[in-house]
Amino acid sequence: MDQIVRDALAKWPNVPACTGWLLLDRRGQWRMRDDACQAAGGIGDVIRHDALKRFIARNYEADASGRWFFQNGPQRVFVDLAYTPHVVRLHRGGAAHEGDTPRLVDECGNPFAPAAGWFDDQGNVLFSGTGTNGAATPPTIALLHDHDLALFAECLDADLPPDATAHATPDAAVSVSPDGATMPRAVAWGGGRSLPFAPIPAAEIAKRFGFVQRPDL
Structure with missing residues (x-):
């Protein structure tokens, strides 16, 4: 986990987590899912920004319940999995x-x-x-x-x-x-x-x- 993320967690420890916004598809692509996409049951748009993909990759972990997440600064973004983590x-x-x-x-x-x-x-x-x-x-x-x-x-x-x-x-x-x-x-x-x-x-x-x-x- 990036140090800047650890620092943000220490500064703002109680930011609510979110679900449904990020998905890992069957080809290992990160996909962003906005409200409309979630309502339609879509898989979302592929994230193509290299720096953002590297940031997600460095801060991608699982909690004790087996829920995988991207720690986006102080906010935990739980990841939907198309198949496997x-x-x-x-x-x-x-x-x-x-x-x-x-x-x-x-x-x-x-x-x-x-x-x-x-x-x-x-x-x-x-x-x-x-x-x-x-x-x-x-x-x-x-x-x-x-x-x-x-x-x-x-x-x-x-x-x-x-x-x-x-x-x-x-x-x-x-x-x-x-x-x-x-x-x-x-x-x-x-x-x-x-x-x-x-x-x-x-x-x-x-x-x-x-x-x-x-x-x-």
């Missing part, structure tokens, strides 16, 4: 020492360290793990940006180590995609590491990972 982009390699190792970056531009992967019943790919936004971030879940599904398919085609399924989660005994195709229970993730994958119903995501998609005051 994070959306990640997938990259392969980068620095010379990384080789072809997959890596994830969240909507705030921070690395996302995956502990497991998931296929939901709507054809989405998700990762549970820990973000690194400079704060003590609890384990959470992120949706893979749909533009990166083809790149993810290349990861699926990678040769898996002999013990690739050894550390799969207990509920990964059967991993089936929405079209009925059997999916691997683990994906090679570089450095000899395999990432376990399992199916999960989309309707269970929020409860399982402890977040609120539509926060109320």
Whole structure:
């Protein structure tokens, strides 16, 4: 959290919070929702101002109830989530020492360290793990940006180590995609590491990972 935000909180500690004005969509875009948009049930206009997006990203956190918010100076702006509290982009390699190792970056531009992967019943790919936004971030879940599904398919085609399924989660005994195709229970993730994958119903995501998609005051 920015120091200027901490200072504002200390100076004005009782500013009422608000809901409905800010939304994170399925492609990791911040969207502003005015009164008319909220009344119409729209998702809002994409915020394109780079400095504002960076400010939101630096001050984006969750409270103890699993409600994600943007601390806008002294005011807490709770965020509506189109699906998950994070959306990640997938990259392969980068620095010379990384080789072809997959890596994830969240909507705030921070690395996302995956502990497991998931296929939901709507054809989405998700990762549970820990973000690194400079704060003590609890384990959470992120949706893979749909533009990166083809790149993810290349990861699926990678040769898996002999013990690739050894550390799969207990509920990964059967991993089936929405079209009925059997999916691997683990994906090679570089450095000899395999990432376990399992199916999960989309309707269970929020409860399982402890977040609120539509926060109320």
